[in-house]
Amino acid sequence: MAEITLKDVHLTFTLRKRGSTSIKDAILRSLTGRASPPAPTVHALRGLNLELRDGDRLGIVGHNGAGKSTLLRVLAGVYRPTAGTLRVRGRISSLFELNLGFDEDANGWENIRYRGYLLRESPRQLEQKIASIAEFSELGEALDRPIRYYSAGMLVRLAFAISTAIEPEILLVDEILAAGDLAFVEKARQRMNELMQQSSILVLVSHALKSIEQMCNKAIWMEQGQIRQSGSPEEIVAAYREYMLAKAAKNSSVAAQPQAA
Amino acid sequence: MGHVVRDYFAEVWSYRHFLTQLVRNDLQKRYRRSLLGVGWSLLQPLAMTCVLAMVYSRVLQVEFLHFAPMLLSGLAFWAWIHASCVQGCGCFLLAEAFIRQQPIPTIIFPLRVVLTSGFHFLIAFSIAILFVLITQGYFSPALLSLVPTLLLLFLFAWSLAILCAFSHVYFPDTQHLMEVGLQVLFYLTPIIYPRTLLEQNGLWFVLEFNPLALFLHLLREPLLEGTVPTLLAYAKVLLFVVPVGALAISVVARFERRLIFAM
Numbered sequence: 247m248a249e250i251t252l253k254d255v256h257l258t259f260t261l262r263k264r265g266s267t268s269i270k271d272a273i274l275r276s277l278t279g280r281a282s283p284p285a286p287t288v289h290a291l292r293g294l295n296l297e298l299r300d301g302d303r304l305g306i307v308g309h310n311g312a313g314k315s316t317l318l319r320v321l322a323g324v325y326r327p328t329a330g331t332l333r334v335r336g337r338i339s340s341l342f343e344l345n346l347g348f349d350e351d352a353n354g355w356e357n358i359r360y361r362g363y364l365l366r367e368s369p370r371q372l373e374q375k376i377a378s379i380a381e382f383s384e385l386g387e388a389l390d391r392p393i394r395y396y397s398a399g400m401l402v403r404l405a406f407a408i409s410t411a412i413e414p415e416i417l418l419v420d421e422i423l424a425a426g427d428l429a430f431v432e433k434a435r436q437r438m439n440e441l442m443q444q445s446s447i448l449v450l451v452s453h454a455l456k457s458i459e460q461m462c463n464k465a466i467w468m469e470q471g472q473i474r475q476s477g478s479p480e481e482i483v484a485a486y487r488e489y490m491l492a493k494a495a496k497n498s499s500v501a502a503q504p505q506a507a
Numbered sequence: 508m509g510h511v512v513r514d515y516f517a518e519v520w521s522y523r524h525f526l527t528q529l530v531r532n533d534l535q536k537r538y539r540r541s542l543l544g545v546g547w548s549l550l551q552p553l554a555m556t557c558v559l560a561m562v563y564s565r566v567l568q569v570e571f572l573h574f575a576p577m578l579l580s581g582l583a584f585w586a587w588i589h590a591s592c593v594q595g596c597g598c599f600l601l602a603e604a605f606i607r608q609q610p611i612p613t614i615i616f617p618l619r620v621v622l623t624s625g626f627h628f629l630i631a632f633s634i635a636i637l638f639v640l641i642t643q644g645y646f647s648p649a650l651l652s653l654v655p656t657l658l659l660l661f662l663f664a665w666s667l668a669i670l671c672a673f674s675h676v677y678f679p680d681t682q683h684l685m686e687v688g689l690q691v692l693f694y695l696t697p698i699i700y701p702r703t704l705l706e707q708n709g710l711w712f713v714l715e716f717n718p719l720a721l722f723l724h725l726l727r728e729p730l731l732e733g734t735v736p737t738l739l740a741y742a743k744v745l746l747f748v749v750p751v752g753a754l755a756i757s758v759v760a761r762f763e764r765r766l767i768f769a770m
Binding site for chain 1: 521522524525527528529532536604605606607608609610611764765767768
């Protein structure tokens with residue numbers, strides 16, 4: 247039984263530049279009496295409500311910075327909500343940015359183990375799956391090389407192969423499948439469909455509106471950390487597409503105006 | 508409160524295979540393709556021990572056979588503490604790709620550092636024990652007192668590594684400060700000179716208020732004298748281990764959830 251429930255979830259965080267609090271700065275500030283500039287606060291998610299059950303496949307659309315990836319990280323437990331309640335039941339496997347969850351200096355085989363143990367497989371379970379993971383990734387001899395030399399397409403094959411091999415109950419996918427070639431994307435889609443047969447939850451963030459229509463049975467449109475609209479994938483994709491086209495048309499007419507004048 | 512702690516450690520336990528993989532790879536990375544293998548981690552303390560023991564046995568008129576295991580145990584101990592603090596500083600940044608992927612209990616990464624460097628310590632310390640066994644010809648049952656000592660030392664090193672790790676994320680100067688501080692502490696701890704040198708010169712307080720000197724005493728007494736340290740000696744060490752451990756726990760409780768936004 248997989249389940250995701252969000253009730254009025256907020257996430258606020260303060261952006262810190264790495265190294266902005268060195269002791270030298272602190273001393274200088276106290277000597278000059280100048281207060282440090284306040285760190286910018288980001289209100290990334292604003293009161294999200296969401297309920298997903300077995301068999302739900304949610305597509306998330308929205309433009310960059312709308313909070314889509316942040317929401318996925320909250321679902322994965324990497325970011326904890328500042329307010330509201332979050333309830334997630336079920337084994338989670340997530341595909342975020344490509345190099346996450348890997349040790350760049352280790353080779354493909356070692357990274358299969360890293361990632362597998364990170365998903366809390368036992369050595370016995372994992373050893374049985376390693377061959378099929380390697381086969382699904384189609385990386386062959388490249389698995390002997392450190393993954394720092396992998397292309398984005400190769401990384402996505404490896405990450406996807408591991409993350410789906412452990413039979414997750416909740417699969418979170420953030421816009422990475424696009425890095426794979428057509429054949430792989432088709433293969434990945436099939437694998438995800440198989441996973442969905444075993445009654446689990448999929449949350450897919452994608453700018454490829456077509457794959458949201460094909461893969462999902464629910465969709466939300468996010469804007470500025472809120473859900474602007476939710477409904478069936480067809481409905482949401484159509485509304486979002488219309489909005490984007492209108493915006494693009496407006497931008498091009500604004501750009502065209504000076505020339506007309 | 509109790510079940511929060513229990514759940515937290517259950518969560519840590521669930522990542523044990525991941526931790527083992529990290530430690531195993533760290534060890535392999537260091538020895539892979541090298542002729543001596545594990546021997547490399549021993550070369551430095553062994554070479555130092557030989558040279559210093561030879562020089563000191565002349566200059567200070569101490570007995571080589573007694574002095575060599577004293578030096579080796581001291582240097583091995585120091586290397587463990589040094590690595591726990593200095594490598595502890597970088598352990599979160601090194602593991603950023605994992606921390607951003609999965610909500611792992613953060614104390615696993617300082618633990619990785621302490622276990623990897625603790626492995627080197629155990630090898631070097633075992634050699635010191637072997638050396639004593641060969642030169643003295645018997646195992647003292649007092650060596651059993653090393654079990655609680657090592658447990659305390661492990662908790663102490665882990666706490667230090669946790670404190671360094673969190674501190675370094677918020678204050679990136681931590682690592683430099685640790686290096687300087689440890690350098691000073693190295694000479695204030697009877698590692699490469701006998702503790703009697705301090706006692707004879709009225710510097711006994713250096714031994715009493717330096718947790719590293721206290722630990723070193725617990726390690727060396729059963730090894731070199733063949734006697735069990737007094738309960739008072741353990742109590743003195745606890746006086747440092749408990750507050751440092753409590754501080755580490757409170758830092759984890761307070762900052763763990765927010766760590767990712769500071770990285």
